[in-house]
Amino acid sequence: MKYNEKIQKKGFYFVLPTLIIYGIFLIYPMLSAFHYSFYKWNMISESKYVGLKHYIRMFGDRRFWNSYLTTFHFTFISIFIIIILSFLLALLFQEKIMLKNFFQSSIFVPVILTMVAIAVVWQFMFQSTGVLSNIFLDIFGINIKWLTSKSVAPYSMILVNVWKITGYYMIIFIAGLLNIPSIYYEAAKVDGTSYLQRLFYITIPLMKNTFILAFVSGVIFSFAAFPQQYVMTEGGPARSTEVLALLIYKQAFEFTKFGYSSAISVAFFLTLLVFSLIQFRIFQSESNY
Amino acid sequence: MKKLSFVISLFFLLGNISFAKEIIRHIHWTQPPYDEIIMQTAKDFMAKNPNVEIKVQLVADADMPTKVRTALTGDGVDTFAMPNMQSPWFMANGTTAEIIPSAFGKSTVQEVVDMWLPGAIKKTGGFYEGKYYGIPHEMSNYAAWVNTAHMKAAGLDPKKDIPKTWQEFKLIGKMLTKKNNDVITRNGFAINTKAAIFPFLILHTLMQQKGQDWSSEKGLHKSLTTKGGLEAFSTFTNWATKDGIFDPGLFDNEREGFGNGLTSQFLTGGTWYWGVLDGYSVKRNEVMPIKYPRFKDGENIGGVAYGYCVFVAKQTKNKEMAWKWLNYLESHPEKYIVHGWFQPRKSLDKTLAAKYIPNYEVFGEEFEYAASIIATANFAELQDAVGAAVQRVIFEGTSNEDSLSMLKDDVENILDM
Numbered sequence: 001m002k003y004n005e006k007i008q009k010k011g012f013y014f015v016l017p018t019l020i021i022y023g024i025f026l027i028y029p030m031l032s033a034f035h036y037s038f039y040k041w042n043m044i045s046e047s048k049y050v051g052l053k054h055y056i057r058m059f060g061d062r063r064f065w066n067s068y069l070t071t072f073h074f075t076f077i078s079i080f081i082i083i084i085l086s087f088l089l090a091l092l093f094q095e096k097i098m099l100k101n102f103f104q105s106s107i108f109v110p111v112i113l114t115m116v117a118i119a120v121v122w123q124f125m126f127q128s129t130g131v132l133s134n135i136f137l138d139i140f141g142i143n144i145k146w147l148t149s150k151s152v153a154p155y156s157m158i159l160v161n162v163w164k165i166t167g168y169y170m171i172i173f174i175a176g177l178l179n180i181p182s183i184y185y186e187a188a189k190v191d192g193t194s195y196l197q198r199l200f201y202i203t204i205p206l207m208k209n210t211f212i213l214a215f216v217s218g219v220i221f222s223f224a225a226f227p228q229q230y231v232m233t234e235g236g237p238a239r240s241t242e243v244l245a246l247l248i249y250k251q252a253f254e255f256t257k258f259g260y261s262s263a264i265s266v267a268f269f270l271t272l273l274v275f276s277l278i279q280f281r282i283f284q285s286e287s288n289y
Numbered sequence: 290m291k292k293l294s295f296v297i298s299l300f301f302l303l304g305n306i307s308f309a310k311e312i313i314r315h316i317h318w319t320q321p322p323y324d325e326i327i328m329q330t331a332k333d334f335m336a337k338n339p340n341v342e343i344k345v346q347l348v349a350d351a352d353m354p355t356k357v358r359t360a361l362t363g364d365g366v367d368t369f370a371m372p373n374m375q376s377p378w379f380m381a382n383g384t385t386a387e388i389i390p391s392a393f394g395k396s397t398v399q400e401v402v403d404m405w406l407p408g409a410i411k412k413t414g415g416f417y418e419g420k421y422y423g424i425p426h427e428m429s430n431y432a433a434w435v436n437t438a439h440m441k442a443a444g445l446d447p448k449k450d451i452p453k454t455w456q457e458f459k460l461i462g463k464m465l466t467k468k469n470n471d472v473i474t475r476n477g478f479a480i481n482t483k484a485a486i487f488p489f490l491i492l493h494t495l496m497q498q499k500g501q502d503w504s505s506e507k508g509l510h511k512s513l514t515t516k517g518g519l520e521a522f523s524t525f526t527n528w529a530t531k532d533g534i535f536d537p538g539l540f541d542n543e544r545e546g547f548g549n550g551l552t553s554q555f556l557t558g559g560t561w562y563w564g565v566l567d568g569y570s571v572k573r574n575e576v577m578p579i580k581y582p583r584f585k586d587g588e589n590i591g592g593v594a595y596g597y598c599v600f601v602a603k604q605t606k607n608k609e610m611a612w613k614w615l616n617y618l619e620s621h622p623e624k625y626i627v628h629g630w631f632q633p634r635k636s637l638d639k640t641l642a643a644k645y646i647p648n649y650e651v652f653g654e655e656f657e658y659a660a661s662i663i664a665t666a667n668f669a670e671l672q673d674a675v676g677a678a679v680q681r682v683i684f685e686g687t688s689n690e691d692s693l694s695m696l697k698d699d700v701e702n703i704l705d706m
Contacts, residue, residue, distance in 0.1 A: 042382065043358055043359075044361060044362065044382045044383075044384055045382055045383070126538075127539065128473065128536055129472070137470065143472050147538060148537045148538040150684045150685045234483045234484070236482065236483055237482075237537075237680050237684030237685070238677070238681050238683075238684040238685040239677060239680070253355045255670045256358065256378070
């Protein structure tokens with residue numbers, strides 16, 4: 001026992017630096033944001049206590065709800081496409097194909113690139129005389145206003161997001177597929193099942209936890225989207241791409257409404273907390289099963 | 290050994306103290322080719338004042354207010370530049386120090402003010418509620434710019450066919466717009482719709498020309514329900530929605546687009562644009578600044594007058610030395626004028642403006658009729674709301690009337706009406 005306690009104590013000292021950094025750069029700012037959500041503060045002058053005024057304003061603020069819904073739209077459509085695409089790619093790369101490693105690496109490269117650089121390049125491609133516009137015009141005869149149409153711009157953001165992070169989830173699904181014992185497939189083949197039957201009755205059920213992990217982590221990641229909207233559209237056109245993170249930034253750093261911005265941050269945090277709790281409950285129920 | 294270590298440490302400590310310099314941290318916006326002038330001026334000041342170190346940080350113009358605010362919170366700035374649209378916020382929130390006359394070799398603040406052209410400090414945003422907090426770094430006014438090479442290629446005479454009214458501006462814009470399969474490949478006119486400040490400043494003039502008072506918060510609010518306000522607003526949005534002379538998707542930055550020949554007209558360039566143009570492919574002899582067009586039945590108001598001032602942060606330890614640095618920074622208007630940058634210091638030889646700024650008479654004459662920008666601490670939110678109103682019409686298809694109605698609600702929220 002004493003020896004175990006010693007080991008635990010030593011282990012605690014090893015993780016202490018990380019805990020301190022975590023506390024300073026994550027926990028403290030979170031608590032500060034919660035504190036300032038009850039104050040009117042512009043970063044320079046003395047803060048003034050206003051109680052729930054910011055929250056009341058937020059619930060009646062058309063712009064907040066626009067951002068909230070825009071973020072949900074962006075997140076869920078992105079994740080839906082990403083999960084399907086990355087799973088299909090993972091299945092594809094299970095087969096023996098030429099230059100498999102090259103293609104896997106190429107799909108993964110955007111994951112390690114910085115989103116700001118990606119956004120700048122895509123912005124040029126989306127211009128009305130950019131490469132994408134020219135391709136669609138020449139091949140399909142359609143002039144798509146990628147970043148200047150209120151109905152198209154949100155999907156342009158989704159396209160960039162899908163392009164960036166599909167590779168990451170492809171790797172997660174590849175790992176999940178490798179965890180399925182091959183004996184199940186061999187037995188199923190002996191029973192005369194088709195590929196699709198093996199996919200729906202073996203692969204997908206056994207990948208349930210991986211799907212849940214991908215979904216919830218993808219939602220949390222995409223919900224916090226900011227760079228591509230800030231660089232490419234600054235929330236336009238007509239606030240159609242103004243996600244919550246961008247609204248929080250504008251309220252704080254452009255309008256100096258740090259109190260109101262903090263209230264929106266709290267709403268943002270609570271939304272993601274709900275998703276995290278769902279993930280926790282699902283994993284718990286899966287492990288009990 | 291311990292004694293020796295102590296002596297060596299003491300030696301280094303005393304050495305550092307004796308060579309310790311006073312540091313002045315200055316934040317300025319980046320704008321080639323003027324960045325080099327600022328950096329050289331800092332070096333020259335340090336050569337004259339060996340016990341002072343000037344650390345200049347250049348940031349993007351649009352990011353400057355945010356960077357300065359953040360720096361002020363962390364005591365990370367001593368002097369900074371700020372445009373007159375943003376400076377009221379800083380002065381209203383007590384972040385700026387008043388001018389110290391002795392730093393300028395003067396006895397009173399009025400003597401310092403008199404070092405610049407009459408009214409210059411007020412127009413460039415260094416004056417607030419009876420006190421002077423800044424000195425001018427730039428004073429300018431917007432002119433309309435037109436690509437005369439495009440005009441000639443379209444069979445127009447740059448001398449006779451210069452637009453004088455907004456109707457003519459639109460018609461010439463149509464003639465100069467180029468299309469390829471219904472896709473605009475050259476705008477007849479362009480504006481950066483992503484950055485709300487630019488539509489705001491053009492609308493400022495249009496509204497004032499229609500007799501609306503956009504120099505005050507109440508006047509701005511009132512204009513949103515008037516016929517004149519609607520006409521001014523519609524004139525602007527129609528360039529994109531009905532007149533077909535502006536595709537916002539072609540590029541973002543109209544100064545860059547004009548310099549690269551991708552737009553034939555734009556409305557947000559001051560005298561300083563000559564220096565900026567030199568960095569692009571379009572040549573000086575292919576363009577011309579002209580007076581802002583007018584409405585036939587409108588007021589005789591030109592493009593907005595604006596400027597930048599430099600300020601000393603209230604938290605600065607040695608304010609006198611900081612003002613000395615700023616006075617030195619602003620003592621070389623002749624270095625800027627060669628690139629077309631006008632500083633309203635009386636020491637500037639007036640003939641240099643005419644010599645180095647092509648078509649200076651346009652800016653000089655227009656300045657007298659320039660629209661005065663609203664000075665309010667709520668500027669950031671108001672400009673954002675106006676930008677959103679413009680975007681609703683251009684990108685969402687909202688009617689001008691509905692968009693102005695929504696803008697009115699937004700303005701009332703911002704001003705707590």
